[in-house]
Amino acid sequence: MDPFLALLHSFSSSLSDGELASLKFLCRGRIGKRKLESVQSGAELFTILLEQQLIARDKVSFLEALLESVKREDLVSQLKQFVEEGEVKAPDDQPDVHEKRLQKAAIEVICENVGRDWKMLIRKLGVSEVKMDRIVAANPLNLHEQLTQSLREWQKWKGKDAKVTDLIKALRGCNMNLVADKVEEKLLPLSIGTR
The missing domain is CATH 1.10.533.10 (Death Domain, Fas)
Structure with missing residues (x-):
């Protein structure tokens, strides 16, 4: 339809x-x-x-x-x-299986370690205020879920252009270097395992 x-x-x-x-x-x-x-x-x-x-x-x-x-x-x-x-992304606009695995792992680490400043990160990734407000309204009083849904929104919006490197760059751009380091540590074994 x-x-x-x-x-x-x-x-x-x-x-x-x-x-x-x-x-x-x-x-x-x-x-x-x-x-x-x-x-x-x-x-x-x-x-x-x-x-x-x-x-x-x-x-x-x-x-x-x-x-x-x-x-x-x-x-x-x-x-x-x-x-x-916009439109729902076409299946060929989705990240490959390996990138999806990396994203899932990165998002877990980010959600465990980024606190109240999560909006700064999501803004850095380019997600609009309107979308963030809608997510907050749908998940009041649940910071973890607000961040998770916002990152999913970013994934959906970027499609195959959603890269873990962008997440790490955005974290560093927000001076969340400790979280960026934790993401890199978690992804290192996953990256090596696919070579």
Whole structure:
């Protein structure tokens, strides 16, 4: 199932009749009157917008403006989240088995040894504040889980470009040298075992 179409479908089902009428009115300059009169649901309106290429997975500014105009900030934030998170990575964009093993070991060490300053590390890795806030909200009062989920988010985001060397570099960039040393110590036997 196309994630963008699923998102549009969820938007459609949450629109009130008044909001749909407002959206139709706002589209008058872009869609013919006769076509608009036949629209009975958000899904039908979104279908027309897709057909006329006014919206697409990578072209959401018109849709965002429409949703803002009808004061649906909740839907605007869902749309922004969708754009920010992008598509689910393809299987060929995943790290190889050896790199995954190294990452798993490195993440265990990091989660055992990085404390309250974990956000500094995650920022250094390039994970957005929005994603971190969402992870914190989902796991309140559980630092270990917040860090674990944030590192998984980084792995998912980077795909096959997620490297243990990046984790070590980020640790050193945050002056977490002791943790970086522990990661390297743990990985040394794993690295030698694959040669």
